[in-house]
Amino acid sequence: MRGELHYDAVVIGAGTAGLTAGARLAEGGARVCVVAKGVGSTHLAPATIDVLGYTPARVASPAAALEELAALRPDHPYALLGGETVAESLRWFRAAVESGPSMPGYRYVGDLDRNHLLPTAVGALRPSALVPETMAGGDMATDAPASVCIVGSRSLRDFHAGLCAANLGRAGIEARAVDIEIEVTRADENTVGMARRFDDPAWRADFAARLALKLGAEERIGMPAMLGARDPHGAWADLEQRLGRAVFEIPTLPPSVPGMRLFEILRSALRRAGGRLILGPEVVSYERSGSRIVSVATASAGHDAHYAAPWFVLASGGFGSGAIELDSRWATHERVLGLPLRGLPDAGEPRFVGDYLAEQPMARVGVAVDGELRAEGAENVLVAGAGLPGAVPWREGSGEGIALASGSHAARFVLAHSGAHAGAAA
């Protein structure tokens, strides 16, 4: 076929799950291509690696809670993946971050034994297992959390230090807010624009000097997550040094600067291992032969491109990305490969309920998979990430854990089952 490209594996989707699968396939020696219509949820998310935060009680130790969850919900992705896969994928991730050349010194800290409790931009405390070092200073999961000063700027509409500090105060943490002027060229500037300023050492020095004048005796400084785009570790460490105390980042509204760093880390891991990333064209059709997907096609300017492979990893997400759709006649579709879904409410049962904070009946819908996370009716398709059924990532605080573990599992499964590369996988 004209324009057909052949790979050992094609990954659809460039979120945390897809990039993890792609990078690990490439590291295992597979010729891999990741195709995606755009970046995934990284750019929206706090970029912490949440493994399990709520069950629904707040989880102190994900390792223990994972076992309980698996026993309670045998259809949950974690039950299918197993704790060791989760743990191994976290180890891989930490190594991938630290060996990446793109952001020297930037690293993640933490493990499965203990959740951090990080302040959110509204001042709630959110549990997360593995977090950027630049956020770890905000950890409140200690007996006597040190006092904090939350720093905001009226120039940044996406972070409100006063509300954050006031809610931390209600949680028993000594917290105060200060506002510091940041000159902007446009009133609607977001954290991405701000982060570029923090890359500039001279600007940073001036900022730190102005901030120092406003600080009291607080032991820690919380700031919106925007401390540097190119060299976040350098910017963060420099600020800590200049201010003489711990500084930590607080994730806020999208676009997410730490999420963009996370994307960069995973993309760089994929490329270093020789994988290819094609971002932009959307998969619009597929060719199937019996129970196997043979190729997928993307539409792009001028021509369609066909990607053929013995294995596919579907990491295209769920309802949020549009990969799974509920149409106006209330029918659901897996839009990429036309695969069957699981977890749908029975006919006549409500799809959603009126209580905003309750779990929604549609929340656990995903692509139907077997115990190895292979799609039902498509034996050479592994499903990874938010397209998996059985989880409620944003309520459980499990999204990145599932993404890393299922992406890793998909890579391992494909490598183990494609003869030519079995050696590389071992």
Next chain:
Amino acid sequence: MASLSTDVLVIGGGATGTGVAWDAALRGYDVVLVDRFDLAEGTSGRFHGLLHSGGRYAVKDPNAAKECIHENRILRNVAADCIEDVGGFFVTTPFDDPAYADKFAKGCRDTDVDCEEIDPAVALREEPLLNPGISRVFRVPDGNIDVWKTVWAMARGAQQRGARILPYHAVVAIHRTGDVVNGARVRGLGTGDEIDIEARVTVNAAGAWAGQVADMAGIEGVRVLPGRGIMIAMNHRLVNTCVNRCTMPGDGDIIVPMRTVCIIGTTDEHTDDPDDHHVPPSEVDQMLDDGEKLVPSFRQARALRVWTGVRPLFEDAKASDTQTRDVTRAHALLDHAQRDGVDGFVTITGGKLTTFRLMAEDTMTAVSRHLGDERPCLTKTEPLPGSEDRATYMLGERLERKEKNLVDEQIICECELVPRWKLEESIRRRATTNLDDIRRLLRLAMGPCQGGFCIYRAAGILHGLDGLSAEQTDHSLVDLLEERWKGTWPILYGDQLRQARLDEWMFQGVLDVEHLPAVAAQEVPA
């Protein structure tokens, strides 16, 4: 207990009640207005926004048609800033009886509704998404009216003339001495503070709730038949003209372009409870199917939000309990001195939004007679605050402003282009801690993202002003999230479901509002 004394007490802060307060203030009377919730939070705020030309009633109810066109012309003048002159089409679709069109044209002539038949090809050039199968098209002077803007302009105008406007004050008792009503006791929502209001005349403008208020005054037989209808807002203006089906009034036969969205309405079901806001899934499906008949790609567009409104239909002898559309749309003014021998009490109900000014005029003319000095009505010519230049609202006004202020003006709600200064000014002016009040004033959180980005920002700003506590701010934030969800979940599909997921991701994932201390405490049963 606090007490007030006034000439006129108005119960009900919808368009009619606020119109009565504005009319009374212009006539120079001292007036107090109370509503159990915010102004225009009941029926007035829950309609599709159509300023009727009268065309809809031209065949079926000629008197209503005449009233509509008369009021339409007046409101374009005195409430210009609240009205967008979008114009209207009556179109004969393949689903409509073609014979109605001639009856319609004649009805418009007979009722003085300006009506011009145009070539369907011309209409399709103006509105390319319309059903290409339309066979006849009539152009009429429909418009849209921002009811919150209108009501608050009247309230402000009345306040400038000394009126006291008390939203969130529910009537707990009507004071009656023998055969005379002389005021009411109200209780502040949230504060619990009670105020005794002594009034020479009390106006019951409680709309669909007027029967309940009349009961409190010991007056029997004021039967208001609530007719519940659903409306759905689509995420952009599929049409820029109000589009009506050229047929006898029925369900789902109007699409009104309103600010950045368009709204399809409506159904009509009898309900016993005017506070019944449930949205039957079958009516949603029906409305979407009806939308397809006017705009064939309707189901592909994003449905943002669904809500219900309750028409206050005053029962007459001919009406049956279940066919509410056949009950008269004309308003009913009950002078209880004549009707029941009870002095100092007047009920105004029924009617429709387009005729609220006329209803207020009729009411105050009767009240003025009671007060013994028959002062003239001024609302026909006196512009509302903000409408002094008599220029109708242009959709691009906010965008034009923004483009001139790219550097200096921080936008808090991108969908509706609400700048920070405007938000801060409105919070201060209303002296409110309720973000939902601000939503109605500014259309904050009413666009395609339904508050995904602006609710956190607005909460942060609200907290920063005037030392609001974190508890109050958190409640306000969560309340608005829940209020948004209420109108979203029954119509979540397609891209709007993606949007809702993004919003959930932000509020429950990134911000984790569910686990804020106040919210957590609220969730635990006592």
